[in-house]
Amino acid sequence: MKQVYIDTFGCQMNVADSDRMELLLFHSGYARTTHMEDADLILVNTCSIREKAEQKIFSLFGGIKHLKEANSDVVMGLTGCLAQQEGERLLKRIPFLDFILGPDHVEHIPQAVDRVLETQQPLTWNDFDKQKNYSIPEVSGQPQKATHPSAFVNIIKGCDKFCTFCVVPFTRGREKSREAEEIYAEVRTLVNQGAKEIILLGQNVNAYGKRGLETPVAFHELLYGIAEIPGVERLRFTTSYPGDVTPELLQAYADLDILVNHLHLPAQSGNNRILQVMRRGNTVEEYMALIETLKTQTPDIELSTDIIVGFPGETESEFEDTLKFMEQVGFSSSYMFCYSPRPNTPAAEFLDDVPEPVKKERLQRTIECQSRLTQIQGEKYLGKEVEVLIEGHATRKGTRFMKGRNPHYWQVHFSGDENGFGPGDRVKVRVEAVSGHTLRGQAVV
Ligand code: 5AD
Numbered sequence: 001m002k003q004v005y006i007d008t009f010g011c012q013m014n015v016a017d018s019d020r021m022e023l024l025l026f027h028s029g030y031a032r033t034t035h036m037e038d039a040d041l042i043l044v045n046t047c048s049i050r051e052k053a054e055q056k057i058f059s060l061f062g063g064i065k066h067l068k069e070a071n072s073d074v075v076m077g078l079t080g081c082l083a084q085q086e087g088e089r090l091l092k093r094i095p096f097l098d099f100i101l102g103p104d105h106v107e108h109i110p111q112a113v114d115r116v117l118e119t120q121q122p123l124t125w126n127d128f129d130k131q132k133n134y135s136i137p138e139v140s141g142q143p144q145k146a147t148h149p150s151a152f153v154n155i156i157k158g159c160d161k162f163c164t165f166c167v168v169p170f171t172r173g174r175e176k177s178r179e180a181e182e183i184y185a186e187v188r189t190l191v192n193q194g195a196k197e198i199i200l201l202g203q204n205v206n207a208y209g210k211r212g213l214e215t216p217v218a219f220h221e222l223l224y225g226i227a228e229i230p231g232v233e234r235l236r237f238t239t240s241y242p243g244d245v246t247p248e249l250l251q252a253y254a255d256l257d258i259l260v261n262h263l264h265l266p267a268q269s270g271n272n273r274i275l276q277v278m279r280r281g282n283t284v285e286e287y288m289a290l291i292e293t294l295k296t297q298t299p300d301i302e303l304s305t306d307i308i309v310g311f312p313g314e315t316e317s318e319f320e321d322t323l324k325f326m327e328q329v330g331f332s333s334s335y336m337f338c339y340s341p342r343p344n345t346p347a348a349e350f351l352d353d354v355p356e357p358v359k360k361e362r363l364q365r366t367i368e369c370q371s372r373l374t375q376i377q378g379e380k381y382l383g384k385e386v387e388v389l390i391e392g393h394a395t396r397k398g399t400r401f402m403k404g405r406n407p408h409y410w411q412v413h414f415s416g417d418e419n420g421f422g423p424g425d426r427v428k429v430r431v432e433a434v435s436g437h438t439l440r441g442q443a444v445v
Protein backbone atom coordinates (compact mmCIF):
# COMPACT_ATOMS: atom_id res chain seq x y z
CA MET A 1 0.00 0.00 0.00
CA LYS A 2 1.08 3.58 -0.62
CA GLN A 3 1.32 5.93 2.34
CA VAL A 4 -0.44 9.20 3.07
CA TYR A 5 0.59 11.73 5.69
CA ILE A 6 -2.13 14.19 6.77
CA ASP A 7 -1.48 17.31 8.85
CA THR A 8 -4.59 19.02 10.17
CA PHE A 9 -4.96 22.62 11.33
CA GLY A 10 -7.95 24.42 12.80
CA CYS A 11 -11.33 23.33 14.02
CA GLN A 12 -13.07 20.00 14.54
CA MET A 13 -14.66 20.30 11.09
CA ASN A 14 -11.17 20.00 9.65
CA VAL A 15 -10.38 17.02 11.87
CA ALA A 16 -13.57 15.36 10.60
CA ASP A 17 -12.67 16.23 6.98
CA SER A 18 -9.19 14.75 7.44
CA ASP A 19 -10.71 11.52 8.79
CA ARG A 20 -13.00 11.44 5.79
CA MET A 21 -10.10 11.92 3.37
CA GLU A 22 -8.18 9.17 5.15
CA LEU A 23 -11.10 6.79 4.68
CA LEU A 24 -11.59 7.62 1.00
CA LEU A 25 -7.88 7.32 0.29
CA PHE A 26 -7.76 3.99 2.11
CA HIS A 27 -10.12 2.70 -0.57
CA SER A 28 -7.73 3.96 -3.23
CA GLY A 29 -4.81 2.10 -1.71
CA TYR A 30 -3.28 4.58 0.75
CA ALA A 31 -2.60 3.81 4.41
CA ARG A 32 -2.08 6.67 6.83
CA THR A 33 1.42 7.16 8.18
CA THR A 34 2.63 9.39 10.97
CA HIS A 35 6.04 9.76 9.29
CA MET A 36 6.05 12.48 6.68
CA GLU A 37 9.36 11.22 5.26
CA ASP A 38 7.79 7.86 4.29
CA ALA A 39 4.76 9.34 2.55
CA ASP A 40 3.86 9.10 -1.15
CA LEU A 41 1.16 11.70 -0.57
CA ILE A 42 1.34 14.65 1.85
CA LEU A 43 -1.85 16.53 2.65
CA VAL A 44 -2.04 19.70 4.70
CA ASN A 45 -5.62 20.44 5.70
CA THR A 46 -5.58 24.15 6.41
CA CYS A 47 -7.35 26.80 8.44
CA SER A 48 -7.66 30.50 7.63
CA ILE A 49 -9.86 31.74 10.48
CA ARG A 50 -7.12 34.01 11.86
CA GLU A 51 -3.89 35.37 10.45
CA LYS A 52 -1.75 33.30 12.83
CA ALA A 53 -3.24 30.04 11.51
CA GLU A 54 -2.27 31.05 7.99
CA GLN A 55 1.31 31.94 8.95
CA LYS A 56 1.79 28.52 10.55
CA ILE A 57 0.82 26.81 7.30
CA PHE A 58 3.25 28.80 5.16
CA SER A 59 6.09 28.08 7.53
CA LEU A 60 5.19 24.37 7.53
CA PHE A 61 5.51 24.27 3.74
CA GLY A 62 8.86 26.07 4.01
CA GLY A 63 9.99 23.19 6.22
CA ILE A 64 8.86 20.36 3.89
CA LYS A 65 10.09 21.74 0.58
CA HIS A 66 13.20 19.57 0.83
CA LEU A 67 11.05 16.39 0.67
CA LYS A 68 9.78 17.38 -2.77
CA GLU A 69 13.28 18.34 -3.87
CA ALA A 70 14.62 14.96 -2.74
CA ASN A 71 11.78 13.03 -4.40
CA SER A 72 9.65 14.73 -7.05
CA ASP A 73 7.23 11.75 -7.09
CA VAL A 74 5.85 12.75 -3.70
CA VAL A 75 2.43 14.34 -4.26
CA MET A 76 1.68 17.39 -2.09
CA GLY A 77 -1.83 18.75 -1.66
CA LEU A 78 -3.22 21.69 0.28
CA THR A 79 -6.85 21.27 1.34
CA GLY A 80 -9.28 23.12 3.62
CA CYS A 81 -10.14 26.78 4.13
CA LEU A 82 -6.92 28.38 2.89
CA ALA A 83 -7.36 26.39 -0.35
CA GLN A 84 -10.83 27.83 -0.71
CA GLN A 85 -9.78 31.36 0.12
CA GLU A 86 -6.59 31.64 -1.92
CA GLY A 87 -7.10 29.05 -4.70
CA GLU A 88 -4.58 29.26 -7.52
CA ARG A 89 -2.69 32.13 -5.87
CA LEU A 90 -1.15 29.52 -3.59
CA LEU A 91 0.77 28.05 -6.53
CA LYS A 92 2.76 31.29 -6.72
CA ARG A 93 3.57 31.22 -3.03
CA ILE A 94 4.19 27.44 -2.85
CA PRO A 95 5.27 26.52 -6.41
CA PHE A 96 5.97 22.87 -5.57
CA LEU A 97 2.34 22.20 -4.60
CA ASP A 98 0.58 19.60 -6.75
CA PHE A 99 -3.01 20.39 -5.93
CA ILE A 100 -5.35 22.70 -4.06
CA LEU A 101 -8.70 21.30 -2.97
CA GLY A 102 -11.46 23.30 -1.25
CA PRO A 103 -13.50 21.89 1.66
CA ASP A 104 -16.54 21.28 -0.58
CA HIS A 105 -14.47 18.71 -2.50
CA VAL A 106 -13.27 16.47 0.32
CA GLU A 107 -15.20 13.68 -1.45
CA HIS A 108 -13.03 14.12 -4.55
CA ILE A 109 -9.67 13.61 -2.90
CA PRO A 110 -8.91 10.27 -4.67
CA GLN A 111 -9.81 11.79 -8.07
CA ALA A 112 -7.65 14.87 -7.40
CA VAL A 113 -4.64 12.65 -6.60
CA ASP A 114 -5.27 10.44 -9.66
CA ARG A 115 -5.56 13.43 -11.94
CA VAL A 116 -2.30 14.93 -10.70
CA LEU A 117 -0.51 11.60 -11.18
CA GLU A 118 -1.96 11.24 -14.70
CA THR A 119 -1.40 14.76 -16.00
CA GLN A 120 1.64 15.77 -13.92
CA GLN A 121 0.05 19.22 -13.86
CA PRO A 122 -0.95 21.26 -10.81
CA LEU A 123 -4.67 21.23 -10.09
CA THR A 124 -6.98 23.72 -8.36
CA TRP A 125 -10.42 22.45 -7.37
CA ASN A 126 -12.19 24.98 -5.19
CA ASP A 127 -15.52 25.92 -6.74
CA PHE A 128 -18.47 25.63 -4.36
CA ASP A 129 -20.75 22.66 -4.58
CA LYS A 130 -24.04 24.38 -5.41
CA GLN A 131 -26.12 21.24 -4.83
CA LYS A 132 -28.71 21.93 -2.16
CA ASN A 133 -28.36 18.68 -0.24
CA TYR A 134 -25.42 17.84 1.99
CA SER A 135 -24.81 14.17 1.93
CA ILE A 136 -21.86 12.08 3.02
CA PRO A 137 -21.99 8.88 0.97
CA GLU A 138 -21.51 5.69 2.92
CA VAL A 139 -18.18 4.00 2.28
CA SER A 140 -18.09 0.36 3.24
CA GLY A 141 -15.18 -1.54 4.75
CA GLN A 142 -13.79 1.15 7.01
CA PRO A 143 -10.18 0.74 8.08
CA GLN A 144 -9.95 -0.48 11.65
CA LYS A 145 -9.42 2.54 13.87
CA ALA A 146 -8.76 2.61 17.57
CA THR A 147 -12.18 3.39 19.01
CA HIS A 148 -12.37 6.67 20.83
CA PRO A 149 -15.27 6.98 23.24
CA SER A 150 -16.19 10.38 21.73
CA ALA A 151 -17.11 10.52 18.06
CA PHE A 152 -17.79 13.54 15.87
CA VAL A 153 -20.70 13.65 13.44
CA ASN A 154 -21.10 16.43 10.87
CA ILE A 155 -24.69 17.62 10.66
CA ILE A 156 -24.43 20.94 8.82
CA LYS A 157 -21.79 22.74 6.85
CA GLY A 158 -21.25 26.39 5.94
CA CYS A 159 -22.66 29.53 7.47
CA ASP A 160 -25.10 32.19 6.29
CA LYS A 161 -24.53 34.70 9.07
CA PHE A 162 -21.75 36.84 7.58
CA CYS A 163 -20.45 38.30 10.83
CA THR A 164 -18.24 41.11 9.55
CA PHE A 165 -14.96 39.65 10.88
CA CYS A 166 -15.45 36.06 9.78
CA VAL A 167 -14.08 34.26 6.75
CA VAL A 168 -16.17 31.10 7.20
CA PRO A 169 -19.05 32.05 4.85
CA PHE A 170 -16.40 32.59 2.15
CA THR A 171 -14.41 29.43 2.80
CA ARG A 172 -17.19 27.02 3.70
CA GLY A 173 -20.08 28.46 1.69
CA ARG A 174 -23.79 28.50 2.51
CA GLU A 175 -25.48 26.54 5.28
CA LYS A 176 -26.43 23.02 4.18
CA SER A 177 -27.94 20.49 6.55
CA ARG A 178 -27.57 16.75 6.21
CA GLU A 179 -30.67 14.49 6.12
CA ALA A 180 -31.53 13.29 9.63
CA GLU A 181 -31.80 9.63 8.57
CA GLU A 182 -28.22 9.74 7.33
CA ILE A 183 -27.10 11.24 10.65
CA TYR A 184 -28.99 8.61 12.68
CA ALA A 185 -27.40 5.85 10.57
CA GLU A 186 -23.91 7.25 11.21
CA VAL A 187 -24.59 7.53 14.94
CA ARG A 188 -25.74 3.88 15.03
CA THR A 189 -22.58 2.79 13.23
CA LEU A 190 -20.36 4.75 15.60
CA VAL A 191 -22.10 3.33 18.66
CA ASN A 192 -21.61 -0.18 17.26
CA GLN A 193 -17.91 0.63 16.90
CA GLY A 194 -17.70 1.61 20.57
CA ALA A 195 -18.53 5.33 20.71
CA LYS A 196 -20.27 6.40 23.92
CA GLU A 197 -20.43 10.14 23.34
CA ILE A 198 -21.63 11.81 20.14
CA ILE A 199 -20.49 15.34 19.36
CA LEU A 200 -22.51 17.03 16.61
CA LEU A 201 -20.43 19.32 14.46
CA GLY A 202 -20.98 22.33 12.27
CA GLN A 203 -19.98 25.98 11.99
CA ASN A 204 -23.47 26.69 13.14
CA VAL A 205 -25.11 23.52 14.42
CA ASN A 206 -28.24 25.10 15.77
CA ALA A 207 -29.12 26.48 12.32
CA TYR A 208 -29.66 22.81 11.46
CA GLY A 209 -32.76 22.05 9.41
CA LYS A 210 -33.76 25.63 8.72
CA ARG A 211 -34.09 24.86 5.03
CA GLY A 212 -33.18 22.54 2.21
CA LEU A 213 -33.91 19.20 3.87
CA GLU A 214 -36.05 16.69 1.96
CA THR A 215 -37.56 15.64 5.29
CA PRO A 216 -37.68 18.75 7.47
CA VAL A 217 -36.33 18.18 10.97
CA ALA A 218 -35.57 21.00 13.42
CA PHE A 219 -32.35 20.98 15.47
CA HIS A 220 -34.07 20.13 18.75
CA GLU A 221 -35.98 17.30 17.01
CA LEU A 222 -32.66 15.90 15.82
CA LEU A 223 -31.43 15.89 19.43
CA TYR A 224 -34.52 14.02 20.62
CA GLY A 225 -34.08 11.58 17.70
CA ILE A 226 -30.46 10.84 18.59
CA ALA A 227 -31.37 10.42 22.26
CA GLU A 228 -33.54 7.46 21.24
CA ILE A 229 -30.65 5.56 19.69
CA PRO A 230 -29.59 2.81 22.12
CA GLY A 231 -26.01 3.11 23.33
CA VAL A 232 -25.62 6.89 23.09
CA GLU A 233 -24.61 7.83 26.62
CA ARG A 234 -23.70 11.47 26.09
CA LEU A 235 -24.61 14.03 23.46
CA ARG A 236 -23.02 17.44 22.84
CA PHE A 237 -22.74 19.86 19.95
CA THR A 238 -20.49 22.62 18.79
CA THR A 239 -20.55 25.40 17.76
CA SER A 240 -23.70 27.41 18.09
CA TYR A 241 -25.09 30.85 17.30
CA PRO A 242 -27.11 32.87 19.84
CA GLY A 243 -29.65 34.04 17.23
CA ASP A 244 -30.54 30.44 16.38
CA VAL A 245 -31.16 29.29 19.97
CA THR A 246 -34.87 28.44 20.22
CA PRO A 247 -37.06 27.92 23.32
CA GLU A 248 -37.39 24.28 22.18
CA LEU A 249 -33.61 23.88 22.28
CA LEU A 250 -33.50 25.29 25.81
CA GLN A 251 -36.26 22.87 26.76
CA ALA A 252 -34.23 19.96 25.35
CA TYR A 253 -31.60 20.58 28.04
CA ALA A 254 -34.23 20.11 30.70
CA ASP A 255 -35.78 17.05 29.00
CA LEU A 256 -32.86 15.01 27.74
CA ASP A 257 -30.64 13.30 30.29
CA ILE A 258 -27.96 12.44 27.76
CA LEU A 259 -27.65 16.04 26.50
CA VAL A 260 -24.76 17.29 28.63
CA ASN A 261 -25.35 20.43 30.67
CA HIS A 262 -22.70 22.43 28.88
CA LEU A 263 -23.31 24.91 26.08
CA HIS A 264 -20.61 26.56 23.98
CA LEU A 265 -22.24 29.78 22.84
CA PRO A 266 -19.85 32.26 21.18
CA ALA A 267 -20.59 35.83 22.33
CA GLN A 268 -17.56 37.63 20.76
CA SER A 269 -18.11 40.86 22.73
CA GLY A 270 -20.01 42.23 25.71
CA ASN A 271 -20.70 45.62 24.16
CA ASN A 272 -23.76 46.37 22.04
CA ARG A 273 -22.09 48.80 19.65
CA ILE A 274 -19.31 46.32 18.90
CA LEU A 275 -21.82 43.48 18.51
CA GLN A 276 -23.67 45.60 16.00
CA VAL A 277 -20.59 46.40 13.90
CA MET A 278 -19.64 42.75 14.11
CA ARG A 279 -23.15 42.10 12.73
CA ARG A 280 -23.74 39.40 15.32
CA GLY A 281 -27.51 39.85 15.24
CA ASN A 282 -28.02 39.95 19.02
CA THR A 283 -27.57 42.36 21.91
CA VAL A 284 -25.96 41.69 25.28
CA GLU A 285 -29.44 41.80 26.85
CA GLU A 286 -30.77 39.15 24.44
CA TYR A 287 -27.80 36.90 25.18
CA MET A 288 -28.33 37.35 28.93
CA ALA A 289 -32.05 36.62 28.61
CA LEU A 290 -31.29 33.31 26.86
CA ILE A 291 -28.92 32.34 29.60
CA GLU A 292 -31.31 33.32 32.36
CA THR A 293 -33.99 31.06 30.87
CA LEU A 294 -31.49 28.25 30.47
CA LYS A 295 -30.21 28.62 34.04
CA THR A 296 -33.75 28.65 35.42
CA GLN A 297 -34.73 25.51 33.52
CA THR A 298 -31.38 23.74 33.93
CA PRO A 299 -29.64 25.12 37.04
CA ASP A 300 -26.66 22.83 36.52
CA ILE A 301 -25.77 24.37 33.12
CA GLU A 302 -22.25 25.66 32.40
CA LEU A 303 -21.34 27.95 29.54
CA SER A 304 -18.25 28.58 27.48
CA THR A 305 -17.70 31.15 24.78
CA ASP A 306 -15.49 32.78 22.12
CA ILE A 307 -14.28 36.35 22.61
CA ILE A 308 -12.54 38.70 20.16
CA VAL A 309 -10.64 41.69 21.56
CA GLY A 310 -9.35 44.70 19.65
CA PHE A 311 -12.06 44.74 17.00
CA PRO A 312 -11.79 47.90 14.83
CA GLY A 313 -12.89 50.93 16.84
CA GLU A 314 -13.10 49.08 20.18
CA THR A 315 -12.50 51.62 22.95
CA GLU A 316 -11.09 50.86 26.39
CA SER A 317 -14.54 51.20 27.97
CA GLU A 318 -16.17 48.99 25.29
CA PHE A 319 -13.51 46.38 26.01
CA GLU A 320 -14.21 46.66 29.75
CA ASP A 321 -17.87 45.90 28.98
CA THR A 322 -16.68 42.53 27.66
CA LEU A 323 -14.86 41.79 30.92
CA LYS A 324 -17.95 42.75 32.95
CA PHE A 325 -20.13 40.62 30.71
CA MET A 326 -17.83 37.61 31.16
CA GLU A 327 -18.04 38.05 34.95
CA GLN A 328 -21.80 38.41 34.81
CA VAL A 329 -22.28 35.20 32.86
CA GLY A 330 -19.53 33.33 34.72
CA PHE A 331 -18.20 31.33 31.77
CA SER A 332 -16.38 28.15 32.73
CA SER A 333 -13.96 28.55 29.81
CA SER A 334 -13.40 30.77 26.79
CA TYR A 335 -11.49 30.79 23.54
CA MET A 336 -10.05 34.30 23.34
CA PHE A 337 -8.52 35.97 20.29
CA CYS A 338 -6.98 39.23 19.12
CA TYR A 339 -8.86 40.49 16.10
CA SER A 340 -7.07 40.02 12.76
CA PRO A 341 -8.49 41.18 9.41
CA ARG A 342 -9.41 38.36 7.01
CA PRO A 343 -9.61 38.56 3.22
CA ASN A 344 -13.04 39.24 1.66
CA THR A 345 -14.67 40.10 4.99
CA PRO A 346 -16.42 43.48 5.48
CA ALA A 347 -14.34 44.21 8.60
CA ALA A 348 -11.16 44.01 6.51
CA GLU A 349 -12.32 47.35 5.05
CA PHE A 350 -12.62 48.91 8.52
CA LEU A 351 -9.68 50.79 9.95
CA ASP A 352 -7.81 48.24 12.09
CA ASP A 353 -7.02 50.99 14.56
CA VAL A 354 -6.44 49.20 17.85
CA PRO A 355 -2.63 49.02 18.08
CA GLU A 356 -1.17 45.52 18.31
CA PRO A 357 0.28 46.05 21.85
CA VAL A 358 -3.16 47.23 23.04
CA LYS A 359 -4.81 44.15 21.51
CA LYS A 360 -2.24 41.94 23.27
CA GLU A 361 -2.75 43.72 26.59
CA ARG A 362 -6.55 43.34 26.30
CA LEU A 363 -6.14 39.68 25.43
CA GLN A 364 -3.97 39.22 28.51
CA ARG A 365 -6.60 40.85 30.73
CA THR A 366 -9.31 38.68 29.16
CA ILE A 367 -7.26 35.55 29.82
CA GLU A 368 -6.72 36.63 33.45
CA CYS A 369 -10.44 37.32 33.87
CA GLN A 370 -11.31 33.88 32.46
CA SER A 371 -8.71 32.16 34.68
CA ARG A 372 -10.38 33.66 37.73
CA LEU A 373 -13.83 32.57 36.54
CA THR A 374 -12.57 29.06 35.74
CA GLN A 375 -11.02 28.82 39.21
CA ILE A 376 -14.30 29.90 40.87
CA GLN A 377 -16.26 27.33 38.82
CA GLY A 378 -13.68 24.62 39.48
CA GLU A 379 -13.72 25.14 43.25
CA LYS A 380 -17.42 24.26 43.25
CA TYR A 381 -16.39 20.69 42.42
CA LEU A 382 -13.99 20.30 45.36
CA GLY A 383 -15.02 17.36 47.54
CA LYS A 384 -17.80 16.43 45.11
CA GLU A 385 -18.14 13.45 42.80
CA VAL A 386 -18.15 13.94 39.03
CA GLU A 387 -18.90 11.42 36.33
CA VAL A 388 -15.98 10.85 33.99
CA LEU A 389 -16.03 9.26 30.56
CA ILE A 390 -12.54 7.74 30.39
CA GLU A 391 -10.41 8.51 27.34
CA GLY A 392 -7.23 6.73 28.42
CA HIS A 393 -4.09 7.27 30.44
CA ALA A 394 -2.99 10.81 31.17
CA THR A 395 -0.18 11.84 28.83
CA ARG A 396 2.82 11.64 31.16
CA LYS A 397 4.72 8.42 30.44
CA GLY A 398 4.46 5.68 33.02
CA THR A 399 1.79 7.60 34.87
CA ARG A 400 -0.87 5.73 36.78
CA PHE A 401 -3.25 8.60 36.19
CA MET A 402 -6.15 8.27 33.81
CA LYS A 403 -7.97 11.06 32.06
CA GLY A 404 -11.39 11.80 30.72
CA ARG A 405 -14.05 14.49 30.76
CA ASN A 406 -17.04 15.20 32.92
CA PRO A 407 -20.34 16.17 31.24
CA HIS A 408 -19.45 19.87 31.64
CA TYR A 409 -16.33 19.27 29.55
CA TRP A 410 -13.75 19.65 32.30
CA GLN A 411 -10.67 17.56 31.80
CA VAL A 412 -10.46 15.17 34.77
CA HIS A 413 -7.25 13.40 35.84
CA PHE A 414 -7.63 10.69 38.44
CA SER A 415 -5.89 7.74 39.93
CA GLY A 416 -7.49 4.35 40.20
CA ASP A 417 -6.49 2.52 37.01
CA GLU A 418 -5.55 -0.50 39.14
CA ASN A 419 -9.30 -1.19 39.06
CA GLY A 420 -9.05 -2.24 35.42
CA PHE A 421 -10.87 0.75 33.98
CA GLY A 422 -10.49 1.40 30.27
CA PRO A 423 -11.42 3.96 27.65
CA GLY A 424 -15.20 4.26 27.28
CA ASP A 425 -15.94 3.38 30.93
CA ARG A 426 -17.86 5.92 32.96
CA VAL A 427 -16.65 6.23 36.53
CA LYS A 428 -17.24 8.49 39.50
CA VAL A 429 -14.30 10.58 40.61
CA ARG A 430 -14.06 12.54 43.85
CA VAL A 431 -12.45 15.92 43.08
CA GLU A 432 -9.54 16.93 45.32
CA ALA A 433 -7.91 19.75 43.39
CA VAL A 434 -8.45 22.12 40.49
CA SER A 435 -5.81 23.64 38.23
CA GLY A 436 -6.83 25.62 35.18
CA HIS A 437 -9.64 23.76 33.42
CA THR A 438 -8.53 20.42 34.89
CA LEU A 439 -9.95 18.65 37.93
CA ARG A 440 -7.87 16.09 39.82
CA GLY A 441 -9.03 13.37 42.15
CA GLN A 442 -9.55 9.70 42.95
CA ALA A 443 -11.88 7.15 41.41
CA VAL A 444 -14.70 6.18 43.76
CA VAL A 445 -15.20 2.43 43.76
N1 5AD B 1 -10.10 37.62 14.16
C1 5AD B 1 -10.05 37.07 15.40
N2 5AD B 1 -10.81 36.04 15.79
C2 5AD B 1 -11.67 35.53 14.88
N3 5AD B 1 -12.56 34.52 14.96
C3 5AD B 1 -13.17 34.39 13.78
N4 5AD B 1 -12.70 35.32 12.90
C4 5AD B 1 -11.77 36.03 13.57
C5 5AD B 1 -10.94 37.13 13.22
N5 5AD B 1 -10.99 37.70 12.02
C6 5AD B 1 -12.81 33.76 16.19
C7 5AD B 1 -14.26 33.94 16.66
C8 5AD B 1 -14.91 32.64 16.29
C9 5AD B 1 -13.75 31.67 16.47
C10 5AD B 1 -13.90 30.36 15.82
O1 5AD B 1 -12.63 32.37 15.92
O2 5AD B 1 -14.26 34.14 18.07
O3 5AD B 1 -16.02 32.32 17.11
Ligand code: SF4
Pocket residue numbers: 159160161162163166167168169203204241
Ligand atom coordinates in the same frame (compact mmCIF):
# COMPACT_ATOMS: atom_id res chain seq x y z
FE1 SF4 C 1 -18.37 33.07 11.35
FE2 SF4 C 1 -19.80 31.93 13.33
FE3 SF4 C 1 -20.46 34.39 12.39
FE4 SF4 C 1 -20.86 32.19 10.88
S1 SF4 C 1 -21.86 32.71 12.86
S2 SF4 C 1 -19.99 34.13 10.17
S3 SF4 C 1 -19.08 30.93 11.42
S4 SF4 C 1 -18.56 33.80 13.48
